[in-house]
Every structure is written in C-alpha cells, then in structure tokens.
Amino acid sequence: MQIHVVARGDTLFEIANTYHSSVNSIIAANELDTPSELVVGQALVIPIVGQFYFVQPGDTLYSIASSFGMTVQELARINNIGVNNPLSVGFRLYIPPLPKRAITSNAYIEPSGETVSTTLENAATKTTPYLTYLAHFSYSVNRDGSLNAPPIGNLKTIANRNNTALMLVLTNLEDGSFNSDLMHIILTVQAVQNTLLDNIVNTATKGGFTDVHFDFEFIPPADREAYITFLRKTKERFSQAGLLLSVALAPKTSATQTGTLYEAHDYGAIGKIADFVVLMTYEWGYSYGPPMAVSPLPEVKKVVEYALTEMPAEKILLGQNLYGYDWTLPFVEGGAAARAVSPQQAIAIARKHHVAIEYNTRAQAPFFQYTANDGKIHEVWFEDARSIQAKFDLIREVNLRGIAYWKLGLAFPQNWLLLNDQFEITKL
Numbered sequence: 001m002q003i004h005v006v007a008r009g010d011t012l013f014e015i016a017n018t019y020h021s022s023v024n025s026i027i028a029a030n031e032l033d034t035p036s037e038l039v040v041g042q043a044l045v046i047p048i049v050g051q052f053y054f055v056q057p058g059d060t061l062y063s064i065a066s067s068f069g070m071t072v073q074e075l076a077r078i079n080n081i082g083v084n085n086p087l088s089v090g091f092r093l094y095i096p097p098l099p100k101r102a103i104t105s106n107a108y109i110e111p112s113g114e115t116v117s118t119t120l121e122n123a124a125t126k127t128t129p130y131l132t133y134l135a136h137f138s139y140s141v142n143r144d145g146s147l148n149a150p151p152i153g154n155l156k157t158i159a160n161r162n163n164t165a166l167m168l169v170l171t172n173l174e175d176g177s178f179n180s181d182l183m184h185i186i187l188t189v190q191a192v193q194n195t196l197l198d199n200i201v202n203t204a205t206k207g208g209f210t211d212v213h214f215d216f217e218f219i220p221p222a223d224r225e226a227y228i229t230f231l232r233k234t235k236e237r238f239s240q241a242g243l244l245l246s247v248a249l250a251p252k253t254s255a256t257q258t259g260t261l262y263e264a265h266d267y268g269a270i271g272k273i274a275d276f277v278v279l280m281t282y283e284w285g286y287s288y289g290p291p292m293a294v295s296p297l298p299e300v301k302k303v304v305e306y307a308l309t310e311m312p313a314e315k316i317l318l319g320q321n322l323y324g325y326d327w328t329l330p331f332v333e334g335g336a337a338a339r340a341v342s343p344q345q346a347i348a349i350a351r352k353h354h355v356a357i358e359y360n361t362r363a364q365a366p367f368f369q370y371t372a373n374d375g376k377i378h379e380v381w382f383e384d385a386r387s388i389q390a391k392f393d394l395i396r397e398v399n400l401r402g403i404a405y406w407k408l409g410l411a412f413p414q415n416w417l418l419l420n421d422q423f424e425i426t427k428l
Contacts, residue, residue, distance in 0.1 A: 001045055001046065001047065001048065001051065001097075001417060001418055001421040001422075002019050002021075002045070002046035002048055002051040002052060003043055003044070003045060003046070003051075003385045003386060003389060004018075004019070004043070004044045004045075004046055005041060005042070005043050005044075005359075005386070006038045006039060006040055006041060006042045006043075006044065007040065008040050010038060011038075012026055012027070012032075012035055012036075012038070015044065015046070016046075018052075019046045019048055019052060020048065021046050021047065021048050023035070025047050026044060026046060026047070029044075029045050029046070029047045029413065029414075029417055030044050030045060030413060030414060031344065031411065031413045033348075034351065037351055039347055039350045039351045039356070039357055040356035040357065041350075041356045041357030041358060041359065041366070041368070042347055042350070042357055042384075043366070043384040043385040043386050043414070044385070044414075045385050045413075045414045045417050045418060047417065049096075049097060050094060050095055050096045050097045051094075051095050051097075052092050052093065052094055052095065053068075053092070053093045053094075053095050054090055054091070054092055054093075055087045055088065055089055055090060055091040055092075055093065056089065057089055059087060059089075060087070061075060061076060061081075061083060061085070061087060064093065068095050068098075069098070070095075075093065075095075078094060078096060079093050079094055097421070097422075098396075098422065100422065100423055100424045101396070101423060101424065102423070102424045102425075102426050103395065103400075103401065103402035103403065103423045103424070103425065103426065104132045104133070104276070104317060104401050104402035104403075104425075104426050105130060105131050105132050105133075105402050105403050105404070105405075105419065105423075105425050105426075106131065106132060106133040106134075106135055106167065106278070106317060106402070106403070106404040106405065107127060107131050107133075107134060107135065107322075107404070107405040107406075107407065107408050108135040108137045108169065108404070108405065108406050108407040108408065109123070109124060109134060109135065109136060109137060109155065109407060109408045109409070110137040110138070110150070110407050110409075111150050111151045111152070111153065111155075112150075113151070114151055115151050115153060116151050116152065116153030116154065116155060119409055120153075120155075120408060120409050121153060121154055121155070121158065123408040123409050123411075124155055124158045124159070124408060125158050126416070127408060127416060128158055128159055128161070128162035128164040129162045129164075129420075129425075130416050130419055130420050130425055131162075131164045131425065132164065132165060132402070132425060132426045132427060132428065133164065133165050133166070133167040133210070133211060134155065134158075134159045134164050134165070134166055134167065135167040135169050135213060135404075136150065136152065136155065136166060136167065136168060136169055136209075137150070137169045137171070137215075137407065138150060138169040138170065138171040138173060138215065139168060139169065139170050139171070139200075139203065140170075140171050140172070140173045140174065141170060141171070141172055141182065141186060141196060143182060143185050143192070144192060144195065145186075145191075145192040145193065145194070145195030145196035145198075145199060146195070146199060147170075147196075147199050147200070147203060149203070152207075156207070156208060160208075163427045163428075164427070165209075165210035165211065165427075165428045166207065166208060166209045166210060166211075167209065167210065167211040167212075167213050167246070168200070168203065168204050168207065168209040168211070168212045168213065169213045169215055170200065170212065170213065170214050170215065170216070171215045171216065171217075172186065172216050172217065172218075172219075178216075178217040178218045179218070180218045180219065180220050180260065183216055183218070183219045183220065183223065183227075184220050184223055186216075186230070187219070187223045187226040187227055187229075187230050188223070188226060193230065193233075197233075197234060197237050200212055201237065201238070201241045201243070204241070204243055205241060205243075209243070210243070210244060210428060211243065211244040211245070211246050211275070212238060212243050212244070212245055212246070213245075213246045213247070213248065213278075214231075214234075214245075214246070214247045214248065215248040216248075217248075217250065217261060218260050218261055219260075219263075219264035219265070220260070220264065221260060221263035221264055223264055224263060224264040224266060227264050227266075228266060228269045228270070228273070231245070231247070231269075231270060231273045231274070232273055235273050235274070244275045244276075245273070245274050245275055246274055246275055246276050246277060246278065246317075247270050247273075247274045247277050247278070248277070248278045248280055248319075249265050249267060249270065249277050249278065249279055249280065249307075250262045250265045250280055251279060251280050251281050251282075251299075251300075251303040251319075252265060252267060252303065252306060252307075253302045253303055253305075253306045254306060255267070255268070255306075255310070267306070267307055267310035267311060268310040268311065270311075271307075271310050271311025271312075271315055272311070274315070275315075276315045276316070276317060276401055277307075277311070277315055277316060277317065278317045278319050278404040279303055279304065279307055279316060279317070279318060279319050280319045280406075281295055281299075281300040281303050281304070281318060281319040281320070282294050282295040282319055282320065282321040282406060283295075283321070284296055284299050285324075285325060285381050286325070286338075287325060287337040287338045287339075287340065288334075288337055288338075290327075290331045291325070291327040291329070291331060291338070291367075291379040291381060292363070292381060293360065293363040293364075293365035293367070293381050293387075294321045294323070294324055294325065294365075294381060294382075294383070295319075295320065295321055295365075295383075295387075295391075296362070296363035296364070296365060297362075297363060297364040297365075297387075297390050297391070297394070298362065298363070300318070300391070300394070301394065304316070304318065304394065304398060304400070308398060313398055313399045313400050313401065314399075314400075314401050315401060316400045316401050317400070317401055317402050317403055317404040318391060318394065318395055318400055318402070318403050318404070319403075319404050319406060320388070320391055320403055320404065320405050320406070321383065321405075321406055322342070322343075322383065322405050322406065322407065322408070322410050322412050322415065323340050323341065323342055323343075323382070323383070323407075323410045324340070324341050324342075324343065324346055324380060324381050324382025324383060325338035325339065325340055325341065325380070325381060325382075326338055326339045326340075326341050326346075326349065326378055326379075326380045327378060327379045327380070328372075328376050328377075328378055329369075329376070329377040329378065329379055340410070341380065341382060341410075342382075342410030342411045342412060343382050343383050343384055343410075343411070343412045343414070343415075344410075344411040344412070344413070345410075345411075346366075346380050346382035349370065349380060350368050350370065350380070353370035353371065353372075355368050355369065355370045356368065357384075359386060364386065364387050364390040365381055365382070365383070365387045366381070366382060366383075366384045366386070366387065367379065367380060367381045367382070368380055383412060383415070384414065385414040385415075385418060388412075388414070388415050388418060389418060391403070392418065392419070392422055392423075396422075402423075402426075403419075
C-alpha cells in the first residue's frame with residue numbers, strides 16, 4: 001500500500017499513473033464521494049502491492065534500505081540498479097511489502113437506545129473481517145450486582161459470519177458517568193461481588209462471548225488492592241468457565257502517577273492476572289479540552305514504554321481512536337464541547353471551506369483551521385493514513401500484541417486497508 005499526500009494541482013488521473021494504479025481503485029479504496037475535488041494535504045491510500053519511494057535530497061541507497069529494513073544489495077537488485085549507482089532526487093524506487101505478522105485486533109461498538117442502528121450494523125459488517133474481537137459496549141453494573149444489557153441486534157450474527165469473537169464489556173457507568181461509589185460497593189461487598197460474577201458468567205456463556213473485558217474507571221485509590229484481589233478471584237472463576245479476561249487501563253506513564261483515573265490501575269499486578277490489556281492511549285485532545293491531537297505519538301509512546309516495564313509486549317493492545325474533534329476558537333475552559341468527527345467528515349469540512357490540511361510531524365496527526373458561516377474560527381484535529389501508519393510502526397517496533405479501536409461508527413476506510421495490508425489478523 002502507498003500513502004500519497006495530495007499536492008496543489010494533483011488529479012486522480014496523475015496520481016494513479018504515478019503509482020501504476022487506477023482512478024477507480026483509488027476512489028473505491030478511499031471512499032471518495034467527490035473524486036474531482038481533492039483537498040490539498042489529504043492523505044490517500046493507493047491500493048498497490050508494496051510501495052514506491054522517491055529519492056529525497058541527502059538520501060543514499062544505504063539510508064533508504066536501512067529505513068525499510070532491507071539490505072543495499074536487496075534494494076539494488078529489486079530495482080535493477082548497481083549498489084554504487086548515484087541517486088538523483090525524485091528517482092523512484094520500488095519497496096516490496098513487509099512480511100505480515102499476526103496481531104490481535106479489537107473494536108468497541110456502542111449501541112444506544114433500544115436497538116442497534118443500521119449505521120452500526122453496517123460498520124460491523126465492514127470491519128469484522130479485520131477484527132479478532134468485536135467488543136459489545138457496555139454491560140453496566142448495578143449496585144446489587146445485576147447487569148444492564150445494551151441492545152445486540154444482529155451483531156452476533158455479523159461477528160459469527162466473519163469468525164470474529166464477541167467481547168462482553170463491563171463498566172461502572174451510572175447515569176452516563178463512571179461512578180467511584182459504585183466501584184467501591186463492587187469491590188468491598190462480597191454478596192454483590194458474588195452475584196455480579198454469577199451474572200457475568202451466565203450472560204457470557206449464554207451469549208456466546210469469548211472474552212469478558214473490564215473497563216472500570218475512576219476506582220477509588222484506596223480500593224487499589226481490593227481491585228487486584230477481585231481480578232484474581234474473577235480470573236479463577238472465568239478460567240473454570242472457559243472465558244478470557246481482559247482489562248482496560250488508564251494511560252499511565254509511571255507507577256506513582258496520581259489521580260483517581262490512574263492510581264487503582266496497577267499495571268504490574270493487572271498485567272500478571274489478565275490475559276491481555278487495552279491501553280487507553282487516546283483523549284489527550286478531548287471534547288472539553290483545548291485543541292490538540294487526540295492521540296499524539298510522543299504521549300502514546302510514553303505510556304507504551306512504561307507499560308513494557310510492567311508487563312510483556314504480548315499482553316498489550318494499543319488503544320486507538322477512530323475519530324477527531326472540531327473545536328470552536330477561542331477555546332474557553334468549561335465552554336461548549338468540541339464536536340466529534342470522523343476522518344471522512346474532517347476531509348469534507350476542509351473541502352467545503354477550501355482550506356488545506358496540515359500535518360504536525362511531532363504529534364503525527366493532521367489538522368486545519370477554517371472559518372464557519374457565522375464567522376467563528378474552528379480548529380480540527382483528526383486521524384489519517386499517516387497518523388495510523390505511525391501507530392502501526394510502533395506496534396511493529398516494540399512487538400505489541402495488537403490494537404484496539406474506540407469506536408466503530410465513524411468512517412475511516414484507510415485504516416482498515418492499511419491494517420489488512422500489513423498484519424495477519426488472528427481469528428480464534
């Protein structure tokens with residue numbers, strides 16, 4: 001697969017010719033609804049085998065080969081040139097695809113109301129071929145240990161059709177927010193805890209779930225050890241029932257990080273108990289915060305680096321957002337929330353307002369500003385092929401177990417193309 005960033009004056013015909021592709025395949029791959037109106041700075045995925053590299057000033061055959069994990073001799077042979085040939089700027093080299101490695105992939109899906117929307121069922125149909133798990137979010141826990149089940153609609157049938165395992169997601173959501181008092185009851189009242197485990201096992205067994213996933217947030221710091229004890233007890237119970245246990249972890253960068261979100265999430269202890277974990281490496285840029293990348297690469301790396309000191313890489317799924325935000329400027333603390341947008345919506349906004357998309361190389365994320373019809377300036381940060389490729393490179397670099405997406409329903413076709421091109425998705 002090739003990633004091409006649209007330059008001023010580019011046309012699909014010229015882009016297709018450059019990469020020996022076709023206009024129709026590029027339109028289909030990127031789900032372009034206005035193919036004659038490309039946005040400057042827009043990242044396109046070109047569906048070819050391998051990729052081309054165009055020589056930049058200062059490049060040598062050695063430096064290029066090294067950056068792609070190849071030998072000089074191999075790169076020269078593939079491109080039918082001598083190892084000592086001088087390279088002119090702009091010269092095109094073919095780079096073969098990297099060997100695929102097996103990973104686990106997961107995506108959360110969050111139905112609301114009484115039914116599963118057609119949009120979500122369509123999203124599940126499109127993406128489950130690329131998923132190990134479809135995470136049904138969420139079964140909220142009540143104070144008596146009973147569960148509130150979300151609608152499932154045709155999700156089980158869709159998952160089964162694509163050999164995708166179902167993940168039952170448990171949360172301590174109460175009235176729309178993660179509740180610390182509720183967690184304290186779950187962790188300290190044994191009768192409630194026993195009832196809860198009975199209900200989880202029964203629900204998971206009858207519903208055909210393979211994994212039970214705890215997304216318990218804002219646990220009182222004083223209940224840190226009680227949470228570990230609960231997880232050990234739960235793991236033993238789940239093993240007897242043939243169920244896997246996974247846990248979502250707040251994005252910590254040290255064992256001593258303070259704050260209710262972080263303190264009860266003991267990476268070392270949980271890493272030993274759970275079959276795998278999901279690092280919630282997103283929401284640095286969030287709806288009520290100032291404009292910035294949702295998952296800036298340097299911050300994501302800090303969390304991963306710390307996690308690797310507490311647990312093996314084969315237990316870690318990297319959390320990844322499938323969305324961005326549109327903020328109204330100037331940012332005011334406590335003001336209106338930013339609007340969530342999909343990568344496809346973000347590009348459409350840039351096109352509508354005739355602005356170019358920029359790319360922050362430190363955060364590894366695209367962004368732009370535009371002026372709305374009411375005269376207010378907006379700033380949009382989102383995901384594109386380049387930003388997701390940076391996360392895939394990190395997964396490869398440190399050999400993580402895989403990736404977990406929050407959440408389905410916002411279109412990002414380039415992600416699934418690149419995921420399928422570079423990894424072999426584990427199916428249970």
